[in-house]
Amino acid sequence: xxxRTAVVNPQPAxxxxxxxxxxxxxxxxxxxxxxxGEEFAPFADLSxxxxxxxxxxxxxxxxxxxxxxxxxxxxxxxxxxxxxxxxIEWYLEHELHKYGGRPCKIVGSVAGFEIDDYAYVCERxxxxxxxxxxxxxxxxxxxxxxxxxxxxxxxxxxxxVEAARATTNKTLIVKLSPNVTDIVAIARQAExxxxxxxxxxxxxxxxxxxxxxxxxxxxxxTGGLSGPAIRPIAVLAVYEIAQAVSIPIVGxxxxxxxxxxxxxxxxxxxxxxxxxxNFTDPRIPERLVAELxxxxxxxxxxxxxxxxxxxxVEIATAHQYEGDEG
Amino acid sequence: MxxxxxxDLRPRVAATTILERRxxxxxxxxxxxxxxEVADATQPGQYLMAIPxxxxxxxxxxxxxxxxxxxxxxxxxxxxxxxxELASLACGDRLDVVGPLGNGFDCSGDARDVAxxxxxxxxxxxxxxxxxxxxxxxxxxxxxxxxxxxLLVDAQRFADAGCELVLATNDGTRGERGFVTDALARSRKPxxxxxxxxxxxxxxxxxxxxxxxxxxxxxxxxxxxxxVGGCWGCVVPLTNASAxxxxxPPAQRGGSDVVYARICKEGPVFWAHELRW
Numbered sequence: 001x002x003x004r005t006a007v008v009n010p011q012p013a014x015x016x017x018x019x020x021x022x023x024x025x026x027x028x029x030x031x032x033x034x035x036x037g038e039e040f041a042p043f044a045d046l047s048x049x050x051x052x053x054x055x056x057x058x059x060x061x062x063x064x065x066x067x068x069x070x071x072x073x074x075x076x077x078x079x080x081x082x083x084x085x086x087x088i089e090w091y092l093e094h095e096l097h098k099y100g101g102r103p104c105k106i107v108g109s110v111a112g113f114e115i116d117d118y119a120y121v122c123e124r125x126x127x128x129x130x131x132x133x134x135x136x137x138x139x140x141x142x143x144x145x146x147x148x149x150x151x152x153x154x155x156x157x158x159x160x161v162e163a164a165r166a167t168t169n170k171t172l173i174v175k176l177s178p179n180v181t182d183i184v185a186i187a188r189q190a191e192x193x194x195x196x197x198x199x200x201x202x203x204x205x206x207x208x209x210x211x212x213x214x215x216x217x218x219x220x221x222t223g224g225l226s227g228p229a230i231r232p233i234a235v236l237a238v239y240e241i242a243q244a245v246s247i248p249i250v251g252x253x254x255x256x257x258x259x260x261x262x263x264x265x266x267x268x269x270x271x272x273x274x275x276x277x278n279f280t281d282p283r284i285p286e287r288l289v290a291e292l293x294x295x296x297x298x299x300x301x302x303x304x305x306x307x308x309x310x311x312x313v314e315i316a317t318a319h320q321y322e323g324d325e326g
Numbered sequence: 327m328x329x330x331x332x333x334d335l336r337p338r339v340a341a342t343t344i345l346e347r348r349x350x351x352x353x354x355x356x357x358x359x360x361x362x363e364v365a366d367a368t369q370p371g372q373y374l375m376a377i378p379x380x381x382x383x384x385x386x387x388x389x390x391x392x393x394x395x396x397x398x399x400x401x402x403x404x405x406x407x408x409x410x411e412l413a414s415l416a417c418g419d420r421l422d423v424v425g426p427l428g429n430g431f432d433c434s435g436d437a438r439d440v441a442x443x444x445x446x447x448x449x450x451x452x453x454x455x456x457x458x459x460x461x462x463x464x465x466x467x468x469x470x471x472x473x474x475x476x477l478l479v480d481a482q483r484f485a486d487a488g489c490e491l492v493l494a495t496n497d498g499t500r501g502e503r504g505f506v507t508d509a510l511a512r513s514r515k516p517x518x519x520x521x522x523x524x525x526x527x528x529x530x531x532x533x534x535x536x537x538x539x540x541x542x543x544x545x546x547x548x549x550x551x552x553x554v555g556g557c558w559g560c561v562v563p564l565t566n567a568s569a570x571x572x573x574x575p576p577a578q579r580g581g582s583d584v585v586y587a588r589i590c591k592e593g594p595v596f597w598a599h600e601l602r603w
Contacts, residue, residue, distance in 0.1 A: 035556030043339045043424055061575050064586050070549045070559035072384060081558050084586055086574040279384040279552045281377045283339060
């Protein structure tokens, strides 16, 4: 009994890597959902999360969308914030220095409307020591006929990623849109163009209408749906992309509980991102890490990496049996 | 913050227990919580986020109604799934909250004759404000409006505390028939105005205050996302010149001097004359 106990790792490793980015925990806080982290610091232990992905920044300042910007919907919410941000110059001068010295890693997020914008903002942001990696937001659904164009077109995605890649050696994460016919093709293009990791998925386009006023409930008319309502869509996207690429995936879309998180790892995610769940309870990220530890210990699994893509193995095994019997 | 203070007012996650549950009218619920840290730190006009016990929806932003000793209370109308869940809680149940949050009313001026205007559940935001103004020796007129008499909850409580009441109901079942803002517009000019209620009412109060040539502090209502300033979902257009405006460069579109401020973080209380809504 004693010998057996000694073999079991009492603290299964939750550390993971996304390209060069090394994280103590496989949890990222989704862009636009967690501010810069300082907003949540009074309620959440930032030393128990892997990384914060900052709100997207653009080349020029953006006012953001008209109000209302949020609507609660069944099992989720619609948002249309519209990339409100002060623009990269102001951001670098007045904001970013405050984000250094956090007990977790900081990932910058870049959005844009021209390929040059992405390259310019990416280069400026990645040059700063506070920033350990860059997420390319090619998939914001709330900037009319502009931003999502990139993430919905494999060739444009490739050009954005190539342009950004040329500006930095830091880890480049490309955040993909689910609002496409073939997300796998876009994932492949992103990988071939130099992405180090993929964030799967951004919000799903949606709409809600007020039946008393007969008007859309969002100032922007349309929005992006997040929360548990989109989780199965996201799990499938991770599952299919994991079969097509060899770079790590950050799975995201309505993760609230241990079960939700495990689904994404089993589908092929190396890490998970938590967004809307922070609006329910800011203690969820810390709780998830503790529960992941306990789960791996209970299942006698040495590290989180051992269960990544495990559903693919189980499916392959099942098919093998069918073939044998047939 | 409109008011300044040196106390440690850092918000926190607090595990509270429900001490009392009262239904003040059909669908109007008062929950009194054992919440010493929240009660200690709460300033008039602040709010908290109630974490849903089921974990099945976003947290709900609720004004802190009373804060006294070890007790804080929340008063709300049951309007949907999330408030229905809160209304189903019983004495002894646990309710986790985040708070107190936001920048509340500045009650520090030396105004002697003030008007407080509350519409519907907006009454929950102004009790601490009224009490503080009374304590400072001000004469407080409470203009309180609701759809119908039954929904003018706790009006007597404000009167007992020393407020002069001006009531109005849409159906005329108590006080004047119509909007309480009409009563305000016809009344003696106050030195300053405090208000909480639906947006159309607050807009009207801004106009009335402007007509009187006095300042008004408005506590705004909006759908919140995170409730702590992280998502920029609950915003209102504010002049860049406001001390509460987020420090952004002047907007690029059409030379606008307007910036969207977060109701949860920079607010929920704003100066009426600084709003551009």
